[in-house]
Amino acid sequence: MKIRIGIMGYGNLGRGVEYALAQNPDMELTGIFTRRDPQSIKPVTPGAKVYAAQDAEDMEADIDVMILCGGSATDLPTQTAQYAKLFNVVDSFDTHANIGAHYAQVNEAAKEAGRVGIISVGWDPGMFSLNRLYAEAILPDGADYTFWGRGVSQGHSDAIRRIKGVVDARQYTVPVADAVEAVLRGEHPELSTRQKHTRECYVVAEEGADLARIENEIKTMPNYFADYDTTVHFISLEELKRDHAGIPHGGRVIRTGKTGENGEHGHVISYELKLDSNPEFTAGVLVAFARAAYRMSLRGESGCRTAFDIAPALLSPREPAWLREHLL
Amino acid sequence: MKIRIGIMGYGNLGRGVEYALAQNPDMELTGIFTRRDPQSIKPVTPGAKVYAAQDAEDMEADIDVMILCGGSATDLPTQTAQYAKLFNVVDSFDTHANIGAHYAQVNEAAKEAGRVGIISVGWDPGMFSLNRLYAEAILPDGADYTFWGRGVSQGHSDAIRRIKGVVDARQYTVPVADAVEAVLRGEHPELSTRQKHTRECYVVAEEGADLARIENEIKTMPNYFADYDTTVHFISLEELKRDHAGIPHGGRVIRTGKTGENGEHGHVISYELKLDSNPEFTAGVLVAFARAAYRMSLRGESGCRTAFDIAPALLSPREPAWLREHLL
Numbered sequence: 001m002k003i004r005i006g007i008m009g010y011g012n013l014g015r016g017v018e019y020a021l022a023q024n025p026d027m028e029l030t031g032i033f034t035r036r037d038p039q040s041i042k043p044v045t046p047g048a049k050v051y052a053a054q055d056a057e058d059m060e061a062d063i064d065v066m067i068l069c070g071g072s073a074t075d076l077p078t079q080t081a082q083y084a085k086l087f088n089v090v091d092s093f094d095t096h097a098n099i100g101a102h103y104a105q106v107n108e109a110a111k112e113a114g115r116v117g118i119i120s121v122g123w124d125p126g127m128f129s130l131n132r133l134y135a136e137a138i139l140p141d142g143a144d145y146t147f148w149g150r151g152v153s154q155g156h157s158d159a160i161r162r163i164k165g166v167v168d169a170r171q172y173t174v175p176v177a178d179a180v181e182a183v184l185r186g187e188h189p190e191l192s193t194r195q196k197h198t199r200e201c202y203v204v205a206e207e208g209a210d211l212a213r214i215e216n217e218i219k220t221m222p223n224y225f226a227d228y229d230t231t232v233h234f235i236s237l238e239e240l241k242r243d244h245a246g247i248p249h250g251g252r253v254i255r256t257g258k259t260g261e262n263g264e265h266g267h268v269i270s271y272e273l274k275l276d277s278n279p280e281f282t283a284g285v286l287v288a289f290a291r292a293a294y295r296m297s298l299r300g301e302s303g304c305r306t307a308f309d310i311a312p313a314l315l316s317p318r319e320p321a322w323l324r325e326h327l328l
Numbered sequence: 329m330k331i332r333i334g335i336m337g338y339g340n341l342g343r344g345v346e347y348a349l350a351q352n353p354d355m356e357l358t359g360i361f362t363r364r365d366p367q368s369i370k371p372v373t374p375g376a377k378v379y380a381a382q383d384a385e386d387m388e389a390d391i392d393v394m395i396l397c398g399g400s401a402t403d404l405p406t407q408t409a410q411y412a413k414l415f416n417v418v419d420s421f422d423t424h425a426n427i428g429a430h431y432a433q434v435n436e437a438a439k440e441a442g443r444v445g446i447i448s449v450g451w452d453p454g455m456f457s458l459n460r461l462y463a464e465a466i467l468p469d470g471a472d473y474t475f476w477g478r479g480v481s482q483g484h485s486d487a488i489r490r491i492k493g494v495v496d497a498r499q500y501t502v503p504v505a506d507a508v509e510a511v512l513r514g515e516h517p518e519l520s521t522r523q524k525h526t527r528e529c530y531v532v533a534e535e536g537a538d539l540a541r542i543e544n545e546i547k548t549m550p551n552y553f554a555d556y557d558t559t560v561h562f563i564s565l566e567e568l569k570r571d572h573a574g575i576p577h578g579g580r581v582i583r584t585g586k587t588g589e590n591g592e593h594g595h596v597i598s599y600e601l602k603l604d605s606n607p608e609f610t611a612g613v614l615v616a617f618a619r620a621a622y623r624m625s626l627r628g629e630s631g632c633r634t635a636f637d638i639a640p641a642l643l644s645p646r647e648p649a650w651l652r653e654h655l656l
Contacts, residue, residue, distance in 0.1 A: 019588055023468045044589055099652055125656045127462065130640055131599075132655040134455065137616040137643040138609070140351045184602075259612060260347055261372055265604035271459075272600070274512075276593035281466070284587060288465040308651050312458055313636040315465040323636055324427055327460040328453045 002028040003294045004062060005287075008053065008083065009069035010034050010041055012247065013092070016283030017067050018044055024287055026317045030063050060086045064297075065290040067091075069283075077102065081109040084117040084304075088293040090286050092122035099125070107304035116297045117304045121289045122282040123273055124148070128253045130307050131271040135255035139267055142257025145183045147175035147196060151249025151278060159224045160201055163217050165209030167237060170244040172200040175251065186256045186266040199230040202244055204237045249278035288315040330356040331622045332390060333615075336381065336411065337397035338362050338369055340575065341420070344611030345395050346372055352615055354645045358391050388414045392625075393618040395419075397611075405430065409437040412445040412632075416621040418614050420450035427453070435632035444625045445632045449617040450610040451601055452476070456581045458635050459599040463583035467595055470585025473511045475503035475524060479577025479606060487552045488529055491545050493537030495565060498572040500528040503579065514584045514594040527558040530572055532565045577606035616643040 005021060007014045010032050021029050022045065031049045034041050038050040051059075056066065066087040068079050072095045080091045084106050093102050099120060110117035120126065124146070132144055153173045160169035179196050182189045189195075201218055205211055215232045218225055235243075250273040259265045275281040289307070292314035296305070313320055318327075333349060335342045338360050349357050350373065359377045362369055366378040379387075384394065394415040398404050400423045408419045412434055421430050430447060438445035448454065452474070460472055481501045488497035507524055510517045517523075529546055533539055543560045546553055563571075578601040587593045603609040617635070620642035624633070641648055646655075 016587070023587075096656075099656055100649070103652060120656055127466070127597075129656045130462070133640050133644055133651060134458070136655065137619075137640075137645075138455070138612040140612075140645075259344070259351075259605060259608040265608050267604060267609050268600075268602040269455075270598075270600045270602075272596075272598045274596040274598075276595060277587060280587040280593055281595050284466040284468075291465075306652060306656055308641040308648070308656070309639050311637050311639050312461050312465075316461055317465075317468075320636070321428070323461060324431060324634060327464065328424075328427055328448055328457045328634055328636070 002026055003291060004028055004030045004064045005290060006030050006033060006056065006059070006063040006066040006087065007069055008033045008056065008066055008079065009075065010036075010043075010050075011069065012279035013283055013286075014069035015044065016277070016280040017069060017286055018048070019280060020283045020287040021045075024291075024317065027287070027291070031059070056083065057086065063087050064294050065090060067286050067290055069286075077105075080117060080119060081105045084110040084115050085113045086115075088116045088290075088297045090118045090121060090290045090293055092126070092282055092286060093120045094122065094125055096125070103304050103306070111303045114302045116293045116301055118289050118293050118310070119304060119306060121285050121307055123249075123275070123278075123285060124251065126282075126285050126307055127273070128251070128271070131253040131269075132255070133308055135253070135257075135269045139255055139257025139259070139269065141259070141263065142255050142267075143188055144253065144255040145191070145196075146251065146253050147180055148251040149173035149175050149197065149249065151251070151275070152244075152247050154247075156199065156201075156224055159221060160203060160218055163214055165206050165214055167204040167206055168240055169201060169203045170240060171202075174198045174200055180252065180254075183254050183256065184268055184270060186268055188256055193227045194229060197228060199225055199228045201230065201232045202235050202240060203232055204240050205234055246276065247278045248276055250274040291315060291317065330354055331619060332356055332358045332392045333618060334358050334361060334384065334387070334391040334394040334415065335397055336361045336384065336394055336407065337403065338364075338371075338378075339397065340607035341611055341614075342397035343372065344605070344608040345397060345614060346376070347608060348611045348615040349373075352619075352645065355615070355619070359387070384411070385414065391415055392622050393418060395614050395618055397614075408445060408447060409433045412438040412443050413441045414443075416444045416618075416625045418446045418449060418618045418621055420454070420610055420614060421448045422450065422453055424453070431632050431634070439631045442630045444621045444629055446617045446621050446638070447632060447634060449613050449635055451577075451603070451606075451613060452579065454610075454613050454635055455601070456579070456599070459581040459597075460583070461636055463581070463585075463597045467583055467585025467587070467597065469587070469591065470583050470595075471516055472581065472583040473519070473524075474579065474581050475508055476579040477501035477503050477525065477577065479579070479603070480572075480575050482575075484527065484529075484552055487549060488531060488546055491542055493534045493542055495532040495534055496568055497529060497531045498568060499530075502526045502528055508580065508582075511582050511584065512596055512598060514596055516584055521555045522557060525556060527553055527556045529558060529560045530563050530568060531560060532568050533562055574604065575606045576604050578602040619643060619645065
């Protein structure tokens, strides 16, 4: 019997989950749930059913795991706990400052309902988090560094779009190569925000807009750009659509540490991702953890979990003996 | 109360575990066990006790986890199951073809005794295995590649030392840079053994030995060298001691995969290690998994486990809420 999956929310991430399910033959797509008019949604999967979001409440018996594909700003803070009362759930909640509160809320709902809720899986938080944990446990005398990019930051692109006179924009976060190299050489540098990343902005302005003012507003924007070396390129809408349509991302987690009688031996652990599509990769992680949620639920577990709490073998469709023979 | 650790075997790996324990304040070294004369052992830790190996049999109540630091060829195939009858145990068994049999044997002994036995933890098998599993689960439509080095292969160095006329030798396994780059570019190349690694040999010969014969015997040695591009450098014993005293190693696990409606998006996951000391890094992994063995045993678990079966949080001395706040 296949694991029956629901997709709640059908933006880039939801569609990524739909693609990922097609690569995982032990799973099947039971339905896509949307707050838009279900008639307006065209799923990629032949014969896939689209439901109104509120229909999910009557489908408790039909879905093993609901994968929540909404945003961390407004959707997931309420949705994850809400649906954990009905289903095993998985989300990619990434508002770091609120993970503690989100965990507590989902844990209470999932425990009460006897469901498993896995939160904050994707690549950061998610795979990067796992690498930070493993590396610190192995090399306790050390330091870790996270670099993001080169990749599109949706939040920073949105911030530029809110400036008067801006039609559209795409912002790339770029790690400073010299800083990455210094860390990889084990130099253990102290790096300021400005020394770790630069920000590249591609901006389409309204005709006749004051470009100098727009550039200045971007570069001086607190939190988003003021602490970074930022470059602004004005381009046409055609160029934006032609050259910046993708949603690539990636980055690295590096830990350097010392061992030996007097710390005489240095070690470098580096985990790097280069992703053509941020949402599709995140979807791949969500689907693997959905498998784990289903299995943990079958064992009678309940409550909230993160990637830290889940034995790796639970993510794989393979048998344990196969994993030991082929991947160990 | 600290986790009480025993070290069985006091070579490079055992000493590495001793160093690692000094970096992990939740653990203490109960004793070092050796088949040599205990009086001949000089531990690094002030006041550390050294016992004859057979004394371990009377210390069931004194040790929470015995870390087995013997070799995979002759020690661990008998030791791990033997000591799993008395203690929770951890080993770095790495004879790949025999992992299935080793698992079965340790599982039976540990289950019967109500102990936890964790096998094959180190970096490969160990951290590389974990990265192969996670990456395949996330990107099922893809391929993985493992490159080792640049680093010293003990087995290949030993093979050279057995040649007539050789005084000492050090063999470095070196990944072919072009092959690594092609994989990282997502080209998904088919690579022969020769295309993935080269072998560099530094050899000290007896005075008057036939160097051409030694070089030929190395380069044509089946399994070890015949399938590789091998270079042989004859050096003096002084040069060997001065320039090749360390035991560095490392390598990479890379998985490349496709996602999207028609596999139009490529992704690269790369995990890389650069280690000044192979045994000290391996020791760091063993000690983190010893913590997990202790915790799993406290929960009443028993039997054999690999890195695949262990929730990552069990490796860390940190509280779960701290991990969520700082590393997630």
